[in-house]
Amino acid sequence: xxxxxVLDLYFMDARSKxxxxxxxxxxxxxxxxxxxxxxxxxxxxxLELSGDKxxxxxxxxxxxxxxxxxxxxxxxxxxxxxAYPGAPN
Amino acid sequence: xxxIEPHAHMVSRTTDDYTxxxxxxxxxxxxxxxxxxxxxxxxxxxxxxFCQLTDHEPKRAAKFGLPHFSWLCINPKESEDVKLAEDVxxxxxxxxxxxxxxxxxxxxxxKNSRNEMRVLEMHIDLAARHSxxxxxxxxxxxxxxxxxxxxxxxxxxxxxxxxxxxxxxxxEEHTTKLVLDTGMWAGMTLYPESKCSPPRAVDMxxxxxxxxxxxxxxxxxxxxxxxxxxxxxxxxKKRGHSAEAIDKVIFQNPLKFLGQCPKFKIxxx
Numbered sequence: 001x002x003x004x005x006v007l008d009l010y011f012m013d014a015r016s017k018x019x020x021x022x023x024x025x026x027x028x029x030x031x032x033x034x035x036x037x038x039x040x041x042x043x044x045x046x047l048e049l050s051g052d053k054x055x056x057x058x059x060x061x062x063x064x065x066x067x068x069x070x071x072x073x074x075x076x077x078x079x080x081x082x083a084y085p086g087a088p089n
Numbered sequence: 090x091x092x093i094e095p096h097a098h099m100v101s102r103t104t105d106d107y108t109x110x111x112x113x114x115x116x117x118x119x120x121x122x123x124x125x126x127x128x129x130x131x132x133x134x135x136x137x138x139f140c141q142l143t144d145h146e147p148k149r150a151a152k153f154g155l156p157h158f159s160w161l162c163i164n165p166k167e168s169e170d171v172k173l174a175e176d177v178x179x180x181x182x183x184x185x186x187x188x189x190x191x192x193x194x195x196x197x198x199x200k201n202s203r204n205e206m207r208v209l210e211m212h213i214d215l216a217a218r219h220s221x222x223x224x225x226x227x228x229x230x231x232x233x234x235x236x237x238x239x240x241x242x243x244x245x246x247x248x249x250x251x252x253x254x255x256x257x258x259x260x261e262e263h264t265t266k267l268v269l270d271t272g273m274w275a276g277m278t279l280y281p282e283s284k285c286s287p288p289r290a291v292d293m294x295x296x297x298x299x300x301x302x303x304x305x306x307x308x309x310x311x312x313x314x315x316x317x318x319x320x321x322x323x324x325x326k327k328r329g330h331s332a333e334a335i336d337k338v339i340f341q342n343p344l345k346f347l348g349q350c351p352k353f354k355i356x357x358x
Contacts, residue, residue, distance in 0.1 A: 001328055010288065057289070064231050065263065066232055066234065071239065073202065075202040078166050
């Protein structure tokens with residue numbers, strides 16, 4: 001596809017999702033209380049979107065990923081939270 | 090349009106879904122064993138579940154003209170309890186000869202724990218001993234990259250497992266190449282809220298090619314869409330992919346992988 005065709009197909013959808021993201025960050029700003037590692041990871045991931053970097057999707061996914069290599073001792077939950085909280089203290 | 094749904098948890102779905110899938114061109118549906126949303130209290134619960142997957146559900150699907158196949162295992166979310174896993178894995182061999190069983194799956198990891206790894210290795214060994222195909226679940230979200238690497242290492246370390254008989258499911262942009270480079274197959278799971286959207290799936294096809302890949306909806310009791318595969322076919326069509334290219338990904342490719350099991354026979358359409 002040409003860039004014009006990609007824009008014709010997907011621009012409105014991308015615009016809408018970007019505004020949803022902006023609205024989410026505004027909501028966070030209006031709310032009280034501390035942040036946590038998820039918002040920090042999100043802000044880091046957003047940086048991957050700017051400029052001429054290639055493979056933006058992959059880089060965003062890597063930002064959220066657990067970089068460690070060894071199995072954990074025990075699974076204490078079944079759910080994933082979407083961002084790596086860092087090594088346990 | 091014709092397609093094979095290679096991964097759907099139909100025991101969680103309504104008969105309306107069977108109707109919609111059949112109307113959309115589904116030629117066969119395959120159902121891996123998975124987590125029920127709660128932990129079963131004993132191996133007896135799995136015995137009943139395996140009977141459901143190999144006896145009851147094929148009859149339900151047949152009412153809609155849809156061939157139904159299944160995969161058996163204890164899923165990674167219940168693999169922290171190794172004793173339970175041993176008891177469940179001991180049940181599986183007596184089900185392997187049932188006419189709709191394709192192999193062992195969906196095995197894999199959830200939180201990448203040592204016990205999950207141990208149970209994964211037990212499943213891989215079971216598949217090797219009984220010459221079964223393998224369908225692998227990779228962890229979600231932040232755990233996917235690490236889990237995919239651990240799973241690949243575990244499979245590659247077993248000398249009796251041929252990579253072309255393994256599909257690693259739920260790949261995303263950061264894991265697709267890892268999987269394809271091993272010679273194994275890669276499954277793209279289409280989900281409304283997590284995993285992969287139809288446009289991203291088509292992006293991955295365009296970047297990584299259409300060899301050794303399939304697409305599935307993995308519809309279950311959560312927010313999911315049993316028509317995600319035909320909707321992604323429509324996405325391909327919107328981008329100008331040919332009817333032949335679409336047919337390869339949504340019909341020919343799953344037919345090629347699943348056809349490695351002689352029990353996978355469907356009428357040509």
